[in-house]
Amino acid sequence: MIKESMKRIKNALIADLKFERKQGFFIIYLIISFLYLLVLTQIPENVRHIAVPLVIFSDPSVLGLFFIGGMLLLEKEQGILQSIVVTPLKSIEYVISKVASLSIIAVLAGLLISRLTYSESVNYIYLLMGILLTSFFFTQIGILIACRSRTINEFFLRMVPWMLALMAPAFLLIPFWDAAVLNLFPIVACLRLVYGAYHFNSIGMIAFQMIYMALLNGGLLIYTTKQFEERIVYGGQHGQIDPSQK
Amino acid sequence: MILVEKLDFTYHNGQKEVLSGLDFHIEKGEVFGFLGPSGAGKTTTQRIIIGLLRGYSGKVKILGKERREWKKDFYERIGVAFDFPNLYTKLSASENLKLIGSYYRNQEQNIEELLDHVGLLKDKDKKVEGFSKGMKMRLNFVRSILHNPDLIFLDEPTTGLDPVNAKIIKDKILELKGEGKTIFLTTHNMTVAEQLCDRVGFINDGVLSVIDSPKNLMVTYGNPMVKVSYIEAGKEETMTLSLTEMSGNLEFHRIVDTCDILTIHSQEATLEDVFIQLTGRSLL
Ligand SMILES: Nc1ncnc2c1ncn2[C@@H]1O[C@H](COP(=O)(O)OP(=O)(O)O)[C@@H](O)[C@H]1O
Ligand SMILES: [Mg+2]
Numbered sequence: 042m043i044k045e046s047m048k049r050i051k052n053a054l055i056a057d058l059k060f061e062r063k064q065g066f067f068i069i070y071l072i073i074s075f076l077y078l079l080v081l082t083q084i085p086e087n088v089r090h091i092a093v094p095l096v097i098f099s100d101p102s103v104l105g106l107f108f109i110g111g112m113l114l115l116e117k118e119q120g121i122l123q124s125i126v127v128t129p130l131k132s133i134e135y136v137i138s139k140v141a142s143l144s145i146i147a148v149l150a151g152l153l154i155s156r157l158t159y160s161e162s163v164n165y166i167y168l169l170m171g172i173l174l175t176s177f178f179f180t181q182i183g184i185l186i187a188c189r190s191r192t193i194n195e196f197f198l199r200m201v202p203w204m205l206a207l208m209a210p211a212f213l214l215i216p217f218w219d220a221a222v223l224n225l226f227p228i229v230a231c232l233r234l235v236y237g238a239y240h241f242n243s244i245g246m247i248a249f250q251m252i253y254m255a256l257l258n259g260g261l262l263i264y265t266t267k268q269f270e271e272r273i274v275y276g277g278q279h280g281q282i283d284p285s286q287k
Numbered sequence: 288m289i290l291v292e293k294l295d296f297t298y299h300n301g302q303k304e305v306l307s308g309l310d311f312h313i314e315k316g317e318v319f320g321f322l323g324p325s326g327a328g329k330t331t332t333q334r335i336i337i338g339l340l341r342g343y344s345g346k347v348k349i350l351g352k353e354r355r356e357w358k359k360d361f362y363e364r365i366g367v368a369f370d371f372p373n374l375y376t377k378l379s380a381s382e383n384l385k386l387i388g389s390y391y392r393n394q395e396q397n398i399e400e401l402l403d404h405v406g407l408l409k410d411k412d413k414k415v416e417g418f419s420k421g422m423k424m425r426l427n428f429v430r431s432i433l434h435n436p437d438l439i440f441l442d443e444p445t446t447g448l449d450p451v452n453a454k455i456i457k458d459k460i461l462e463l464k465g466e467g468k469t470i471f472l473t474t475h476n477m478t479v480a481e482q483l484c485d486r487v488g489f490i491n492d493g494v495l496s497v498i499d500s501p502k503n504l505m506v507t508y509g510n511p512m513v514k515v516s517y518i519e520a521g522k523e524e525t526m527t528l529s530l531t532e533m534s535g536n537l538e539f540h541r542i543v544d545t546c547d548i549l550t551i552h553s554q555e556a557t558l559e560d561v562f563i564q565l566t567g568r569s570l571l
Contacts (some may be wrong), residue, residue: 045392045563052389059386063377120373123428127337129359186335275341 049130053138061142064115068109073104073221074150081158090239093159097168100154100233101147101176102228106204109183110144110196117191117273125275133266136184164238167247171234174254178227181258181265182207188272205221209255221246288438288469289313294345295474296328296335296493305331306493309345315473318464320484321473322562324570328493329473330370333440336471337367344498350438363392368431370443370473372403372423376416382409383415384433391434401423401429404462405455414501417514421452429458432463439463441472445479475570477558491566503559508564510555515548524550 061067077096081089116122125135151172155163186203190196210226223229230250237247294309306328313319322331333339336347338354338361347354348362375383384398402408405425415423422446431439444460445453460470460483474480480487481501488498497504511530516523519542528536530553542548559570 049390052386056386056389058381059378060375063375119369119376120369122373123369123371123376124367124387125371125390126339127362127365128387129362129392130390131359275339 046131046134046234050134050138050141053130053134056244057138057142058145060116061108061112061146064112066112067146070104070146070150071110073155074100077154078157081154087280089158090161091134093155094236094239095232097151097172098155098175098232100150101144101172102231103204103244105139105143105176105179108146108184108199109180110187110190110200111193112139112143113184113187114190114193114196117187118193122273132269132274134140135260136181136266136269139184140177140180143180144173147176148172159239161239164241167234168238170251171231171238174251174258175231177258178231178254178261179207181261184265185268190266224250224253227254227257288315288350289471290334290346290348291332294332294335294343294347296331296343298331298338299342304493306335306343309490309493309495310500311488311495313469315466315469316467316484318460318470318472318483320480320487322475322477322484322558322570323473323490324475324488324568325333327475327490329475329490331493333442333471333473336361337365337440349468363434364436364438366431366434366439368428368439368444370446372420372427374415374426374430375422377414379412380418381411383475383478384430385425387430388433388528393434396433396435398433400435402426404459404569405429414536419420421448424448425452425455425459427551428459436468439471441470443473443475445474445476453479462528477562477570478521480556489562489565491568504561509562511556511561512554515539515542515563516551516552517546518549519546539571 081092081096084092113122116125148169151168152165155160182203183200186199187196190199207228210223211228211232212225213220213223214229214232215260217223224233224246230253233242234247234250234254237250294306295304296306297304308315309332310495311319317531321327321332321374324327329435331340335343336349336354337445338357349357378386380402381398384401388394388396388398395455399411400406402411405428407425407429411420415426418426424444428441428444431441441460444456448456457479460472463470464483472479472483475494484501486500487504489496497508512527512533513530513533514525514527516525518524528539528541533539563569
């Protein structure tokens, strides 16, 4: 059972990576990473210490959200989702594969940018965990928004309030940089995790952030899978577009 | 294979009942068809049985179990081709098949052989976005039988196809039947129903009015006509009468006795004539 499930996830992951490559996602990622590199190498050393973690954090969060939306809606518009739901691939396997495919890119891009722009010591385990947990969270949010949208435009419109609600608490860090209670906001926990890879935080704090984000992601996975079933599998879609919503 | 009893369905966002009291069964090894105009409820019925619509009432038993009790492994055993070709447009034909095929336990089918069966072998490495509608539908069709399922659902398999493409698909359906597969197809084309189906159900406005073999339907409900062309007083005339009333029709006898007959053609009732007679509605 588990073995078959792993095999399906692996194959779905290969499919997703192939899809991302053919749709030009890798190229876009490379270009954006290159632009980051250009900017980061130009700014002064002391600003860079703060800018590098921020940029690396934005990759799995903001870019992840954009990409997952693009991906799901391209699949939706080409009708591919319809053909996937009549295969043995389970909804949860589909979600895991999507999340994994974007997390891989985020990790690669993050490591690359970090290596090329940051010369001092970095805790790579923290960095890896930070990027992964951030990516898992935001791609799942992206899937939730995409499940509710019919077109890419609609996705971007719906994304705005979500982004504002999720990102806004980060600004509380400006006056309350050290406030532990802010960790309860996923964006703050994620940001501090990535930041902690560069500027060491207390072990207790990092452990809390990791466990907290892991639990949040676990719960989110159950909810996202449910929503995917509800809105995509049983969405009552005929062919490409739901005729009732034309 | 499939047993449906008192199936009712209403879309959650619609007020009207889309299916009312459907009763039918499909036996192993047969090609069963739903014939009906657009909006009759053909796709809805298939999607309920396939498991993509919840909230039906009635009984839907498939492969020995109630539909609700099946999990995802159900899809190892059935094949589905929707009426719209759902394909990765940026990938090639064989990549499309490999990708979807990788989700199944059964990996024995030969992809090149499958593509060859529907005349796509030479296009296997071309991107689907450059395919014609007919090529896409053929690819969509073979994708549904990739894992060699015993039960196959085909929604309007030949709609929108030119005669050449339609024939390729029809031949393949008959070949599958020859292999002992069970097929449930929908169509609004009476010729397709006549050529492919062992039994066909007439559906209109969510109601099944009759289920029988196309031949029986035409014999039972069809009223074959006879068309006579003849010359009377130097002018060409025609008369049409029902085959069964030929012997008792005096006018017909007078014409045969006194006029020069040019042609006599018997015209069998088409499945569409029977459909109109039974449902009061045409197929288009
Ligand atoms: N997603 C949907 N929501 C609401 N009504 C729908 C939906 N899909 C189809 N219908 C309606 O259900 C009826 C049957 O449609 P359908 O099963 O697609 O017919 P067919 O396949 O025979 O053309 C039609 O009246 C159609 O408008
Ligand atoms: Mg239909």
